[in-house]
């Protein structure tokens with residue numbers, strides 16, 4: 001399994017995983033626009049050329065925003081999202097981010113648990129963020145601190 005930057009050539013596979021992962025999936029055109037934005041960093045986990053998952057962040061000064069994260073359904077619960085999120089956090093820190101935020105559906109237990117494991121805490125509800133549901137806004141603060149590294153250390157050990 002390799003984690004590398006997401007490229008235009010990956011997008012046909014990405015939108016298949018996207019359609020299997022989200023109630024309101026992004027289109028190919030939206031992904032193409034997103035990966036071209038200078039403030040975004042998108043990565044993918046691939047195996048033998050197949051896209052198993054992907055994620056993206058937006059870098060805004062000291063804050064970084066996790067904009068998407070998904071794993072192909074048959075490859076879930078094997079640590080792939082953890083490896084992708086770890087890689088996104090490393091990219092955020094390398095680009096000077098100190099805090100990370102994201103929105104997640106209130107009913108998305110798997111994602112809420114994943115983010116909690118990475119030290120994200122709920123900070124509020126964004127009403128009507130999704131067409132059919134509210135979003136929980138989560139933050140992981142001081143991601144450049146020694147304390148945060150203590151949170152990451154066991155996850156890094158598991159992933160290696």
Ligand SMILES: CC(C)(COP(=O)(O)OP(=O)(O)OC[C@H]1O[C@@H](n2cnc3c(N)ncnc32)[C@H](O)[C@@H]1OP(=O)(O)O)[C@@H](O)C(=O)NCCC(=O)NCCS
Pocket residue numbers: 021022068069070071072075076077078079080081082083103104105108109110111113114115117
């Ligand atoms: C959320 C998602 C990305 C998790 O991917 P994954 O590769 O299965 O996650 P991992 O195997 O790395 O799991 C990491 C942690 O997430 C949590 N988790 C993952 N799947 C879970 C599930 N079905 N139920 C509860 N917790 C779960 C656990 O805390 C897990 O840690 P553990 O293995 O120590 O228990 C995946 O389910 C997915 O693609 N869902 C659809 C898209 C989505 O909702 N993306 C998030 C948008 S905000």
